[in-house]
Amino acid sequence: MTTTIGMVAGEPSGDLLASRVITGLHQASSDLHCQGIGGPAMDAAGFEAWHPMHALTVFGYVDALKRLPGLLRTYGDVKRRWLAEPPSVFVGVDAPDFNLKLELQLRQAGTPTVHFVGPSIWAWRYERIHKIREAVSHMLVLFPFEEDLYRKEGIPVTYVGHPLADAIPMQPDRQAARRRLGLDDTARVLAILPGSRSSEIRILAPRFLQAAQQLRQRDPGLVCIVPMVNAQRRQEFDAILAQYPVPGLRCVTADDLTTAGSAPVAWTALEASDAVLVASGTATLEAALFKRPMVISYYLSPWMRRIMAWKSGQQRPYLPWVGLPNVLLRDFAVPELLQDDATPDKLAEATWAALTDEAHAARIHTRFAAMHHDLTRDTASLAARAILDVAHGST
Incomplete structure (x- = not known):
């Protein structure tokens, strides 16, 4: 049975992170399909893009307001598709304003959710932890101190290292x-x-x-x-x-x-x-x-x-x-x-x-x-394993 992974990345940094995770997923499982919103690096890794990444890329609050109608249309389209045909797991890569809202809707409908790249609640708006706990089945974090933070709050979490540390x-x-x-x-x-x-x-x-x-x-x-x-x-x-x-x-x-x-x-x-x-x-x-x-x-x-x-x-x-x-x-x-x-x-x-x-x-x-x-960790493999575990109900 094919494992279907819904995925959304909204900026170039997220596209790069997600592309490496997609590669790790394909290495871990031969019967797997990734779809959603992504960029060129994800496409090159075998991703089916329903919408291009730049549909979500905004620069500042003014730009976000100008592009709000298009953002709402994109959000409505992917939500409708995934509610009609739920993926095995949904992975939101960064873009917390968009992804956490979508993760909440999908999780409430029964789809397990993974969020990759923790929002900087350690710097701004710690109260977002309550929304994360409600929306996210499992967190994947880039920095070691974040693992303790989410574990303390009762949120399943895996520290996967930062892929830049592998690449540089x-x-x-x-x-x-x-x-x-x-x-x-x-x-x-x-x-x-x-x-x-x-x-x-x-x-x-x-x-x-x-x-x-x-x-x-x-x-x-x-x-x-x-x-x-x-x-x-x-x-x-x-x-x-x-x-x-x-x-x-x-x-x-x-x-x-x-x-x-x-x-x-x-x-x-x-x-x-x-x-x-x-x-x-x-x-x-x-x-x-x-x-x-x-x-x-x-x-x-x-x-x-x-x-x-x-x-x-x-x-x-x-x-x-x-x-x-x-x-x-x-x-x-x-x-x-x-x-x-x-x-x-x-x-x-x-x-x-x-x-x-x-x-x-x-x-x-x-x-x-x-x-x-x-x-330095094997970020792609660690993230892929955690995502597949959530998809198959192992966590």
Whole structure:
């Protein structure tokens, strides 16, 4: 009998996670079919997409309101299909606003549900734990501390590690990455990652570029590498770069690499770098797995801060740290310059220290290597086994 797995992923990071789980599922079971909402990586892994991933991808509250009718149509369609022909199990990959609502409907109708990537209740809106308990049959979490959190709340949970820890080499090869970018082995290289969203580039790129201008004054030989996820983001960044020119800066996409490869262009930039100036988000974890000293920054407009405070009922996160490396290490291992501290002067000063303090770089390398080991598991196999156990009623 074929095991049918419903699955929804709503962003590129979820598409990558889900594709690896789908591969693990097919390795664990030869008679299996995955269907729902997904992206190109899931399609390549043998997924039947009823709707493309970008149907759910929104950037901020304004975009969500504009696209609400389409989101509701997509939600209604997949819910109708799965209520009419229930899958063996439903797996929601991240996208908690969409998936937890769908999981609740399906579970109440008798379909077991798995949620992969725990919402950051440890930082914002812990009260969501009650909705999770009602909607989710089994949680799959990426970080070790999350397992204790959900177990304490009586929610079945499996720590599966973070797939980035498997994908990123334990020993980065800086020279090889520089060859792919056509860089001199002896150059001092700063990777600048101002975010993958249009709003992040608009707000953070001017601050980051002004900081880079100051760094170039300190070291005229400094090379700045700015990876861009696609041509649209590069065009947006180039328009800001024209206002704040930085000699020696290279904005790169995958087409600019001198050798072909499957690794994201941001990984090549991180691997080639001596230090990183990065927007808070998944890229901070990637930089840590490449063992690079970094400065984490973010800025929300007053309007966005008011919306977040209204939605969460909080003025600030529960934890004192924002960047994932600091959250995982439970320490300000690397600087976080947020809001009013995210000035070009402060960013330049902290980034110069990251570039030049060799003792700090050595300490960071040791701590990030230990973190890398902690996060390394056979994520695809562990997640697949847990999902199939739920599908077959073994948990």
